[in-house]
Amino acid sequence: MSQTRREQMVLARSTGVSRRHLLAGTAAALATASMPIVWPRRASAAGKVVLRTIGGAYEEAVVKAIVEPFTKATGIEVVKVPATLGKLLAMFESGNIELDVVDAGELGMISLSQKGALEKINYKGWKLANPDDMDPFIRRDDMVGDIYFSSVLGYNTQAFPTGKQPRSWAEFWDLKKFVGPRMLADLASGNIDLEFALLADGVPKDKLYPLDIERGFKSLDRVRPAIRKFWDTGALSAQMLADKEVVLGSIWNGRLQAVADKGAPLAIEWNEASLQSQYWGVLKGAKNAENAHRFIDFACQPEPQANLAKLIPYGPTNRQAFKSIPADVAARLPSSPEHKARAFLQNGKWWADNRAKVSERWSQWLLQKG
């Protein structure tokens, strides 16, 4: 036994690269890959607030429109930390809350709320924004809306020149009239496109909820042959449309706009868009709760909201914000009066209550055909 080992060591030395070298190299590489994302920084005198971010073009816009002006005005340092919903809940359950402000979609926020992980929003303590200006739909007990975004029908204008694009989900489902590979959302993106499937099957916009799950999947059966991929992240959906992997697909309006603004031949059909809301909230047990409430108060003012909308086409939740948004910017927002009238409002509560059922049915459906 030891004989072999000695031989190995001798040989290793003679070839110049020992196993230890290899291991050390690998270890160093792994250490680099898993470097902690939060680097300890000196807190300023005014303290700090830790914000959960979700990345992408949206995060860049939030930093410019809200985070930087907030720090400038208050001296409070904002530390950005990416965290998934699962991680947020794990923090809450273990009592080790490393985050103060959460920014998450309706479904995620309802999940946190149902587990009792959110503090009440301190509307009475607001000094900057006026709670009465907030859209009543998103003004809730333990969360307050920050943006409206839409899941829309995106199309490639080289495949379908504007005017000849599918005008509804029923037309999107028409594989003969509109030929070409498509994409729809995977459950990992937050929800699958059951609403679109039901609209395509003839369910009227105002009678969608509660969703008829089986009817939705039957409808998905019909479009599946043309689906190249169900996208699970906003980045993937944008890349697939931009690379012409697909010529039609459901996609978040801001993601499409970001690549279209860079010159990709893409456009939005706003009809039957799924209008969704996103929220600020404060985690229960947050270490910097007071700063967190100040941050949300600041962020809900018309001015930062309008500035955000100029940077990324997500709609404001403070009704006063539209006053300082130029007409050409407003025309691109999912919550502009014109777009809102043609959209339907997604019911996050339904998704929160039915996700286990939908999840299992979704796996079944994915596996049943190749």
Next chain:
Amino acid sequence: MNADGSALVTAPTMVAADRRETRRYLLLLLPALLTLGTFFVYPLFGILLRSVYKNGYTLESYRQIVRTSVYLTVIALTFRTAAVVTLIALLLGYPLAYVLATVRPRLARVLVVIVVLPFLTSIIVRTYAWMVLLGRNGVVNQYLVALGLTQAPLPLLYNQAGVVVGMTYVLLPFMVLTLASVMRGIDPALVRAAHSLGASRWQAFRRVFLPLSAPGIAGGTLLVFILSLGFFITPALMGGPSDVMIAMLIEREVEFTLNWSFASALGVILLALTLIGFAVYYRLMRLERLFEGLG
């Protein structure tokens, strides 16, 4: 890997000096054992506990797994994909490892750096790079069409093939490094001896080098197979609709349905099946030789 530790303990011809040495070895093992115990075994028990606990002790999560065929089908698919990836990684990795183990030291050092280099980039970035290469209008398809080799772009991405390519690429270094470390321990004189006794190059390889490199094959395939089972990012990004792997379902239970008891149960089943597979493999490949090689 404490098998060599216990092998030492049970060695029949043990004298007092050996015993002292053994104790010293165990002491050296202690930090690793403590770390593993605290950060691996203890949380694992937590997961085991969580899988049978949901507002009280219950086997509900396990019943849910067997109630429909979905989960077991996905696990079977996962094992199949892992097996394919392991086989391809072995076929690609073996010649590369052979070169790595037998070339001049300076060249070997350069090659090792090249093999390890991909680790310096995030797996997501590398996966996206593959998507750019393999897409319908990607680099590979553009060349194939331009050269007239195919009329229409080939479906290289968003299917099983895409998953296998992506995973093999990520896991290949593990195979190569494991194989090369064993091959480097093979005395070249043995192959030369075979030649001098009249063996052809092929015979010398097949009868001498290949059997001696078997522990490397066993170790490399085991490592790649087990790592494959937990793959998640690559199949999620490069696979088609029906290329579901078990880690993707577990992630969904953790992040989306928030049913952590069920996620734990899926994890426990996966671990149990992996251990059974390991036991069978251990028997078949006589893996104890692997540990001898390392000891």
